[in-house]
Amino acid sequence: MLESMSEEKREYWNKLIAEQAASGQGVSAFCEQRGVPDNSFYRWRKRLRNSEPVEFALLNTVSSSMPLELCLANGERLRIANGVDAATLLLVLNALRP
Numbered sequence: 353m354l355e356s357m358s359e360e361k362r363e364y365w366n367k368l369i370a371e372q373a374a375s376g377q378g379v380s381a382f383c384e385q386r387g388v389p390d391n392s393f394y395r396w397r398k399r400l401r402n403s404e405p406v407e408f409a410l411l412n413t414v415s416s417s418m419p420l421e422l423c424l425a426n427g428e429r430l431r432i433a434n435g436v437d438a439a440t441l442l443l444v445l446n447a448l449r450p
Contacts (some may be wrong), residue, residue: 366426373427376379401426424448 372393383390397413420432430448432441 362400366395369397369400370427373429390421397426 355408368386370387372379375382377385377395380390383393417434419434422430422432430444432444
């Protein structure tokens with residue numbers, strides 16, 4: 353199924369999904385504004401989410417009152433509150449890995 357996706361379609365939908373995530377709009381409003389069927393948006397988002405492995409980078413930590421926010425390749429964001437213990441964070445990160 354994924355092999356049949358053209359690279360142009362993948363790039364188009366990846367870009368559109370990232371734009372929606374960054375816009376702060378709901379999917380329905382975003383799709384309506386762009387003339388895209390929202391059922392296609394959801395289908396492609398699921399398809400692309402399941403096709404790409406999650407990658408991690410090593411970060412140096414600094415003291416901050418701001419929560420940590422990870423931006424995933426599919427455009428979704430994972431916000432991690434201050435003071436989360438390492439074991440909980442490790443469980444979350446392991447759950448994201450394929």
